[in-house]
Amino acid sequence: MAASASPAGPEGAPQRPTHSLRSRLPALTAYLGVLPFLAYVGVFLIYPTLIVVVGSFEDNAGRPSLDNLRVVTQGVYREAFVRTIELSAASAVIGMVLGSLLAWAVSTARPDGVLRRGVNSACGVLAQFGGVTLAFAFIATFGITGLVTQFLRDNLNIDIYSGGVWLYDIPGLIFIYSYFQIPLMVIVFLPALDGLRPQWREAAASLGGTPWHYWRHVAGPILAPSFLGSGLLLFANAFSAYATAAALVSQGNPIVPLEIRAFLTSEVVLGQENVGKALGCTMIVVVTVVMGLYGLLLRRASRWLR
Numbered sequence: 001m002a003a004s005a006s007p008a009g010p011e012g013a014p015q016r017p018t019h020s021l022r023s024r025l026p027a028l029t030a031y032l033g034v035l036p037f038l039a040y041v042g043v044f045l046i047y048p049t050l051i052v053v054v055g056s057f058e059d060n061a062g063r064p065s066l067d068n069l070r071v072v073t074q075g076v077y078r079e080a081f082v083r084t085i086e087l088s089a090a091s092a093v094i095g096m097v098l099g100s101l102l103a104w105a106v107s108t109a110r111p112d113g114v115l116r117r118g119v120n121s122a123c124g125v126l127a128q129f130g131g132v133t134l135a136f137a138f139i140a141t142f143g144i145t146g147l148v149t150q151f152l153r154d155n156l157n158i159d160i161y162s163g164g165v166w167l168y169d170i171p172g173l174i175f176i177y178s179y180f181q182i183p184l185m186v187i188v189f190l191p192a193l194d195g196l197r198p199q200w201r202e203a204a205a206s207l208g209g210t211p212w213h214y215w216r217h218v219a220g221p222i223l224a225p226s227f228l229g230s231g232l233l234l235f236a237n238a239f240s241a242y243a244t245a246a247a248l249v250s251q252g253n254p255i256v257p258l259e260i261r262a263f264l265t266s267e268v269v270l271g272q273e274n275v276g277k278a279l280g281c282t283m284i285v286v287v288t289v290v291m292g293l294y295g296l297l298l299r300r301a302s303r304w305l306r
Contacts, residue, residue: 055277068278084255088238091177096231099185107193123183131243138176181234192226229297236290
């Protein structure tokens with residue numbers, strides 16, 4: 001930033017340099033471009049977050065209280081948290097395993113080949129394909145009268161619902177969430193696989209190491225932070241997902257996002273909106289911790305990608 005030197009004082013002592021408005025103007029104009037983004041974040045992220053956090057610590061009369069947080073750690077709400085964590089962890093593990101295998105297959109293909117470009121494009125689309133459209137696609141395909149369900153039942157005498165209608169419960173959500181978790185894993189883990197240098201494999205081979213030694217002592221430790229960090233990102237992605245579950249589950253609230261919806265829309269729990277805010281506050285804490293760990297692992301993994 002440019003600064004103009006001020007003249008000496010009356011007694012000859014040097015004065016601190018002053019910054020005129022004209023000298024500051026270029027620096028200020030550089031921030032004008034981010035004002036719309038800051039306004040968007042403030043209106044749609046920071047302000048709602050403050051409302052949720054403040055409401056979590058107030059009773060219905062607006063007085064400070066910890067009763068809301070005490071309620072959400074008991075009974076059906078604690079069970080909803082357990083089911084949400086199980087759902088997020090299961091879909092994250094499936095995404096980590098299958099997504100990393102697919103990313104490894106893509107990383108061995110030609111950089112400008114059809115396979116790599118096609119998989120990258122498909123993953124970019126499928127990772128964002130969620131909500132009502134995804135739920136409807138699975139209902140039309142694997143629902144009770146879905147296309148695949150009818151084909152298996154009529155032609156192969158296989159009833160995928162012989163043990164119960166699992167599509168509209170936690171097993172179904174794990175199945176559907178994996179649909180966008182696997183492509184997301186490919187997107188976030190592929191750069192780490194591309195960062196492995198061929199010279200490292202050649203050096204291991206020249207020292208008499210086998211492929212197992214290379215993956216055990218070289219590639220594995222290098223990829224571990226990226227692999228675990230990607231898993232945390234997938235966990236947070238599933239933990240905060242709402243629209244797909246809301247479109248698929250019409251009765252009951254098996255996970256926390258649907259419990260929050262009940263407090264905001266149901267007439268049965270009318271007047272307990274602050275309990276719903278306490279549920280939202282706990283979700284914010286969980287996602288913040290997970291994303292903080294993801295940031296630490298990403299910083300450690302970035303050392304090998306420079």
